[in-house]
Amino acid sequence: MQQLRAIAAPPAVDYGKIPCFRPVIGRAEIEAVVEVLRSAWITTGPKVREFEAKFADFLGGGVEAVAVNSATAGLHLAAEACGIGPGDEVIVPTLTFTATGSVIRYLGAEVVLVDVEADTLAIDLDQAERRITPRCKAIMAVHFGGYPCDMTRVLSFARRHGLKVIEDAAHALPTFRDGRIIGSWESDACVFSFYATKPITTGEGGMIVTRDPQIAERARTMRSHGLSRDAFDRFRKVGASWAYDVVAPGYKYNMTDVAAALGIVQLRRVYALQASRERVAEHYFARLAGLPIDCPAPAPSGSRHAWHLFPIRVHETARATRDHLIAALTAHEIGTSVHYRPLHQMTYWRERYPWKPGDFAVADRYFAGALTLPLFPGMSDAQVDRVAQIVRRVLA
């Protein structure tokens, strides 16, 4: 404790607060939002259509894009459109945000939690192979932190077992695996998040991307109350028909034009934002070398990491624990986070799906030492140096 207090003493020089993440919102974003507000069409309308078209175009490969008000909504609609329902099971990695699994429970289906690989923190397909049951209908692949899953392996695993594939790409924009951008692979659906802390943001928002026109059509219907046509179609033209039908008890998951206007501008910056984050990550690798920590795995050759997160794992043998390190960084006004406490350790998931010690050995070991260091576009070299200096002082 004495030692921790010494470490946690306030710095002599004021380096300013370093947040864990900060979105880039420039003049163009602000002007785009104001323009929508002035246009008097503020909910789902022309900006959403434009954002969907530009997003699909950006990914290429003939995908369709369906904008929604969160990635959680998108994952829910994707799973619903894949026909997941009561009696089905879906394979989900335990190291993810709870929404990846919750949406399966919304549909009355069961989750089969699976451990991750020690180096990449991607789903462990060998364990999935052992846990699969005849009731399994789909697998969720999470591109954790922006590290691209091995999509060739995921897709062949799914084909072998007759499973649908839904990618949780909340962290993965832009991300490439073996030369192909995530979102353009042959999964059934791939879902991006535009939450405030994600690689691009609309405040709240998400995008479902699919090559399957039936999945796209079902998602479009279900994001808007199960109506056969959306409000924009109904009200756009003076004299347009009022008629619409309800074909299912749908949800209220549509994106607003205010959010889409933000998204259109952010999408223009997508490569610049990634390049800036990548630079921060490279700087961390140089500054953190030789410490008793695991740094995130870089993307394999021919692939590209989104560098949404920079999660590290403090080794068991280090002279301070993860909690001590967080306390020291907090004392120096450096923001951190933990991505994630694995689902199987959370009350709801633990009670629903009891497990034995050793079932998720990799995720448990990772979580015991895990913390996420600040990483955001425009983070300066001096800020990275500052974070690394505290980490070094605590651990070296």
Ligand SMILES: *Cc1c(COP(=O)(O)O)cnc(C)c1O
């Ligand atoms: C943020 C996140 C989500 C949910 O995204 P929202 O847009 O906030 O609903 C889902 N999965 C993962 C892995 C996430 O990080």
